[in-house]
Amino acid sequence: MLQQLKKYFPSLQSYKKTPTELNEKLTWFFTESGQIISIDPSEINEKESVLLHMLFKPYKHIFPPRTEEEIKWQQYIQADGELPKIENSFRLIFFQISKDQLQPADFKDALNQLFEKNIIILWESEIKGVIVDIKLADYEEEISLEEIIDVLMSDLYTKIRFFVSPYLTEVEQAKYHFNQLISQASIVFSYSDNNVISYIEAIPYMLIEQLTLELKDELQNLIPQEFQHDKEFLRMMEVFLKSNLNISVAAKKLYMHRNSLQYRIEKFKEKTDLDIRNFHHALTVYLALLIK
Numbered sequence: 001m002l003q004q005l006k007k008y009f010p011s012l013q014s015y016k017k018t019p020t021e022l023n024e025k026l027t028w029f030f031t032e033s034g035q036i037i038s039i040d041p042s043e044i045n046e047k048e049s050v051l052l053h054m055l056f057k058p059y060k061h062i063f064p065p066r067t068e069e070e071i072k073w074q075q076y077i078q079a080d081g082e083l084p085k086i087e088n089s090f091r092l093i094f095f096q097i098s099k100d101q102l103q104p105a106d107f108k109d110a111l112n113q114l115f116e117k118n119i120i121i122l123w124e125s126e127i128k129g130v131i132v133d134i135k136l137a138d139y140e141e142e143i144s145l146e147e148i149i150d151v152l153m154s155d156l157y158t159k160i161r162f163f164v165s166p167y168l169t170e171v172e173q174a175k176y177h178f179n180q181l182i183s184q185a186s187i188v189f190s191y192s193d194n195n196v197i198s199y200i201e202a203i204p205y206m207l208i209e210q211l212t213l214e215l216k217d218e219l220q221n222l223i224p225q226e227f228q229h230d231k232e233f234l235r236m237m238e239v240f241l242k243s244n245l246n247i248s249v250a251a252k253k254l255y256m257h258r259n260s261l262q263y264r265i266e267k268f269k270e271k272t273d274l275d276i277r278n279f280h281h282a283l284t285v286y287l288a289l290l291i292k
Contacts, residue, residue, distance in 0.1 A: 002037065008048070011040035020123040022061045029056035062126055064105040069120050073132050076171050077122065077178050083171040092174065093131040093145070094163040094181035096189070101158040110156060114148050122178070128185075130178055135167065145196045153195075162196045163188055191290055208290055219288040224271055234289060236264060237276065241286045245277055 006012045011026075015036045022028060026038040029052060036059055044052065066074075076083055097107060104126055111119045111131070120132035133143075145162055152160050163185045165177040177199070184206055188197055191205040208216070220228070227233055236254055240261070243250040247265070251258045269275045276282040 002031075002035070009039045009043045011038075011043055013038050017125050018062070020063050020125075021066065027052075028059040028061075030059040031056050062104055063123055064108050067118065067120070069118075069132075070122065073120055073174070074122055077175050079175070086169075086171055088134050088136060089167045089169050090132055090134045090174075091167045092165040092177050092181055093133055094128070094185050095131060096128045096161045096185065098159045099127050102156055107156070110152055114151060115143060124182060130181060132174075149195045160195065161189055163199070163202065164196065165199050204287060204290060208287060211291075216291050219284065220291055222272065222274065222284065223288050223292075227268065227271070228292060233264065233268075234292075236261065237268075237285060238289060240265070240276065241282055241289075245279070245282055247277075 002012065002014055014031075015038075018036060023038065025041075027041045027044065029037050029039070031037060037056070039052075104123060108119060108121055111121070115133070117136070120134070121129050122132065123129040145164060149160055149162055163181055165181060168174065168177065180199075184202065187209055188202040188205050191208075192201070194201075211219075236250075236256075239253050240247070240250040243253060247261055248258055251261045254261065265276060274281045274285055276285050
C-alpha cells in the first residue's frame with residue numbers, strides 16, 4: 001500500500017523505528033502494520049486528508065523535547081572529529097523498558113526525581129536508549145542503580161533493565177561505549193537475569209559470543225552430563241564463582257554448611273580434574289556454565 005501511496009505523495013517516508021525527533025512541518029501517521037510515515041502537507045488536498053485519516057491514525061510525538069545538553073551529547077556520539085575536553089567523569093547507562101507500558105516523558109520525569117538532577121537521555125526508540133550520568137563532583141556519592149531500578153519498577157509497574165559502562169573521562173570514549181552498549185545489550189541480557197549489569201561483569205558474556213561452536217562444545221564437554229543436568233549443583237557452582245571463590249561466603253548465600261560445600265567441590269574435582277578453588281579452573285568452569 002505504501003508503494004502505491006508514494007505515487008500520489010512523492011514525499012512519503014516510512015520509518016522502521018520511532019523517530020526521536022519529528023519535523024513539525026510534515027504530517028505524520030501510524031499505519032496498521034506498525035509503521036510510522038510522514039508526508040509533506042503541501043501534497044495533500046482536503047479530500048485526500050479525509051481519506052488518509054480514515055486509513056491511518058494521526059501520529060503524535062511521544063518523546064519529551066530534547067534539551068541543549070541532550071543535543072550536545074547526541075552530536076558527541078555522532079562526531080568523527082576532535083571533541084572538547086570535559087571536567088567531570090561520566091558513565092553511560094543503557095536502559096530497556098517493557099513495550100507499551102510507559103511513556104518516554106513519564107520515564108524521564110521519574111529518573112529526574114530519583115537522580116535529583118536533570119537527566120540526559122539519548123533515545124534509540126520508545127523502549128530503549130542511553131542515559132548520560134555525569135558525576136558533578138569527585139566527592140559526590142555514587143547513586144545505587146540497584147536501588148533506583150527497584151524503586152522505578154515498583155512505582156511504574158514495568159520491567160526495566162540497565163547495562164552500565166565504567167566511568168569515563170574523555171568524550172571520545174563516549175562514542176565507542178555508546179555503540180557497545182547498544183549492540184551488546186541483547187546478548188548481555190540473554191546471559192544474566194540481573195536488572196543491573198556492569199560492563200565489567202558483561203565481558204565474559206561478550207567473549208563467549210566470539211568463540212567458535214567447536215570451542216563452545218569443547219568447554220561444555222569438560223563438565224560431565226551428571227553435573228550439567230543437576231540444577232542444584234549448577235546453582236551452587238554459580239554462587240561459589242560469583243562469591244570470589246570464597247567458600248564461607250558462598251555457603252552462607254546458599255544456606256549450606258561450609259563442610260557440605262567443600263565436599264561437593266571435592267567431588268566435582270574427582271570427576272573432572274577441575275578444582276574451582278583455582279582461578280584458572282574456576283574461569284573455565286564459569287565460561288562453560290554461561291554457555292549452557
